[in-house]
Amino acid sequence: MTFLDALSRRVLVADGGMGTAIQALTPAPADFGNHPGLNEWLNLTRPDLVAGIHDAFLDAGCDLVETNSFSAFPVVLAAHEVAGRSRELAEAAARIARRCADRHATPGRPRFVAGSLGPGTRLPSRGQISFHELREAYRPLAAGLLAGGCDLLLVETCQDPLQARAALLACRDAMAAAGRVVPVGVQFTVAADGTLRAGTDLLAALDMLLPLSPAFVGLNCGTGPEALREPVRRLCRHSPVPVSVQPSAGLPRREGGRWVYDLTPARFAETVARLVEECGVGLVGGCCGTGPEHLAALVARVGGRARRPGTMDGGISGRAGNDGR
Numbered sequence: 001m002t003f004l005d006a007l008s009r010r011v012l013v014a015d016g017g018m019g020t021a022i023q024a025l026t027p028a029p030a031d032f033g034n035h036p037g038l039n040e041w042l043n044l045t046r047p048d049l050v051a052g053i054h055d056a057f058l059d060a061g062c063d064l065v066e067t068n069s070f071s072a073f074p075v076v077l078a079a080h081e082v083a084g085r086s087r088e089l090a091e092a093a094a095r096i097a098r099r100c101a102d103r104h105a106t107p108g109r110p111r112f113v114a115g116s117l118g119p120g121t122r123l124p125s126r127g128q129i130s131f132h133e134l135r136e137a138y139r140p141l142a143a144g145l146l147a148g149g150c151d152l153l154l155v156e157t158c159q160d161p162l163q164a165r166a167a168l169l170a171c172r173d174a175m176a177a178a179g180r181v182v183p184v185g186v187q188f189t190v191a192a193d194g195t196l197r198a199g200t201d202l203l204a205a206l207d208m209l210l211p212l213s214p215a216f217v218g219l220n221c222g223t224g225p226e227a228l229r230e231p232v233r234r235l236c237r238h239s240p241v242p243v244s245v246q247p248s249a250g251l252p253r254r255e256g257g258r259w260v261y262d263l264t265p266a267r268f269a270e271t272v273a274r275l276v277e278e279c280g281v282g283l284v285g286g287c288c289g290t291g292p293e294h295l296a297a298l299v300a301r302v303g304g305r306a307r308r309p310g311t312m313d314g315g316i317s318g319r320a321g322n323d324g325r
Contacts, residue, residue: 014285094148218244261289
């Protein structure tokens, strides 16, 4: 069963926050080499640590895990003087996740790997990087994720529709070069008023992406699932493709020099489950501050539930769309 087959039939549960899971394990400074704070470097030095995080989410019942590759592309890696290592880091991340997913899969229960592509640190809508430069920067990340065996690619935490378009087109470039097509999903991060950081309204951003045929669209990160209820409703009313939501566990606070998230697993699961029940969301999961306990609670609420009939099924597609730029 492919990812799109599964998504068309039942609610899928993705994993939680990789970055905060790594933080909780407090890797030694030596694990990062000369690149402090670069979580993707752990794919080379501590694959056991990364695999342990994937395994914990899969043990919690998640259908899908995301690769540890959020910032593994030259726009971000240049600050660590390793811009040329993008493909290597991405492929290593994908291979770690692939091995974990395959170990947990059964004939009746596949487990999927989503290749994570983050927003980077510069937005084209603000003139901080050109569209062409950003598209080129995403290509080795997407290529490495495909080579490592991902089932789908996920452009997440998007703050600028031009950034999302650049990433989508780079994914298509990488798929054409590899001779392999996988679904590509896009998730935005919005403010309380439903706009992206670049100032674009959510539905306007959706309109800009639909010509590129994303397999699904959604929201992730933010200030918690409660704050996403109205944006999710708007997205579900207007999107012709399935909708996903992966919120953070509320707003973080500093405690003992670390970020702490207070939303309990039970409350997180209850709030996200309502988005499935009321809006027809097809893919759920967590972001910053959500651990295996949050996802286990969510699996208990919605895992394996049949997709609500008539919600967004007509838009499911793994095809690359027209280049509308």
